[in-house]
Amino acid sequence: MSNLLNIGKSGAMAARAALDLTAQNIANADSPDYARRTLAMAEVASKGGIGVEPGTALSGVRVDRVLRSDSLFLQNEARRTSGDLARADAELAGLTHAESAIEQAGIYGAIVDFEASLSRLASDPLGGALRAAVLEDGRRLAETFHVASNALDVAHGDARLKTEAGIEQANLLAAELARTNVGIARVQPGTSGMAVLHDQRDALLRDLAELTGAKASLDNLGRATVTLGGEALVQGTQAFTLAATDSAGGGLAFTVNGNAVSLASGSLLGGSQAMQAIGGLRTQLDDLAVQLMDTVNTAQANGAAPDGSAGQPFFSGTGAADIALALTSGSQIATAPAGSPAGSRDIGNLQALRDALAGGGPAQSADSLLFGLSSAIAARSVTREALGTIADTAQVALSGETGVDLDQEAANLLRYQQAFQANGRVIQAAADVFDTILGIG
Incomplete structure (x- = not known):
């Protein structure tokens, strides 16, 4: 009974x-x-x-x-695709910030306005008001380069700060995962406590994958080993340190425990790629500023001012950050060819400057810079959408299983x-x- x-x-x-x-x-x-x-x-x-x-x-x-x-295959696939998506998001965010910086500065419009003021000066080469307008448009053009350069610095700094914060977060996650491995080794298998620790482990692995694209393997108890580029970031109860230094290309070089590693995906890699792309844009912007200065200053050197003196450099500086108006008066603009007498209304040198600016000059270079950046963003947006779909599909499959x-x-x-x-x-x-x-x- x-x-x-x-x-x-x-x-x-x-x-x-x-x-x-x-x-x-x-x-x-x-x-x-x-x-x-x-x-x-x-x-x-x-x-x-x-x-x-x-x-x-x-x-x-x-x-x-x-x-x-649980499903080890689906977990790994979800982590891999989320890392790819995070990389694309971080890179796209950095490039979009850089595009906004250059477009809002209005470099192309300022170059066009400068060319237009030169065209108006041709109608009255000795007109004081027209010369003053050319000088003012030149000053505004130089300021737009400053604005664009500073904005690119801000975009680069923002990408760097986010990446550095991500590195710090990755190290915290790695340390927490090592502590979780300790808990998994101590708890009784088959209990609710073990299930909770496995949930925590998978959440940490997911977050690490989004940041670094880390690969994970599990032992028979479920303790995780995490590797980056072949180097162990977490092994058993020990977590190693992820760090980064500036690389020659403008991005970041990553190390784990002092050993160089190459990240396969993750937002840290995307941030580094964004920094590298912004560095390339800064180089193009400097080249554009130098092209403008060389074109205008060369024309000035080949002409004569209204008082018959030789033309002086219009701009000074070495790049976009320090380009500046060198002339102090509109009367210093050399509109006449070299050797012309004082008071000459000959606009031969002004016409040569206009032709140099129009024929494959700075305006076309500025347009090419913006078009190339816009095309790069469009291409990466398409890639991001595709990766987003793949990541969503992997997550749906994992959710259906677990x-x-x-x-x-x-x-x-x-x-x-x-x-x-x-x-x-x-x-x-x-x-x-x-x-x-x-x-x-």
Whole structure:
């Protein structure tokens, strides 16, 4: 009789545990770091003892272990695709910031305005107001280069700060993953505590992959080893240090524990690529400023001012950051050819300057710079959309394997509730039989 009571009791306790776990699944249905749990049951068998026949008697059911839904392949695929997407996002963000910096500076428009003021001066080469307008447009043109250069510095600095913050975050995640490995080694396998630690481990691995594109492998207990470019970032209970230094190309060179590594994906790589691209844009902007200065200053050197003196340099500087208006007066603009007498209205040198600016000059170079940058952003936007679709597909596949299905959990609630009630009936039946026996006689 007591065996029947034990069977009913064990069944009721197992059903209650399953109901609790089902409720936990439902409560965490929207958590991206939670993997669905199920209970594995095992039968209870009692050995023969005093007053009991030798052999094994069935004595109910017990909770054997908590099973956590997992898929190593889908986890790795989701991490890989999220790292690719994070890299594309970071690079695209940096390039978009740089494009805004150059476009908002208005370099192309300032060059066109400068050329237009030179064209107006041709109608009256000795006009003081027109000469002053040319000088003012030249000053504004130099200022647009300053604005663009400073804005590129800001974009480069922003990409650097985000990347440095990402490196710090990656090191924190690596240290936390090493501590999680310690916990996994200590906790009893098959328990809820182990499932929680495995959830935490997978969340840390996901975040590390988004930052660094790290690859992970698991041992038989579920402890993670993380590598970057063949170097271990996390191994067992030890986390190594990820660092970065400036590289020759304008980006960053990464190291783990002092050893050089090449990142395959992740936002850190995207930030480095953005820094490198911005550095290339700064070089193009400097080249454009030098082209402008050389073109205008060469024309000035080949002409004569209204007072008959030789033309002086129009601009000074070495690049976009320090280009400046060198002339102090509109009367210094050399519109006439060299050797012309004072007061000459000959615009031969002015025309030569206009031709130099128009024929494959700075305006065309500025247009090519903007067009190349716009094309690069468009191409990377297409790539980003494709990578986004791939990452979403991988995440959906992972969620289908490890996520909580509310319909299934609702069915489990009903099933385990009925099992609990059925075991209650077993206990009640055993009690009724016992009462009947006691009432005999």
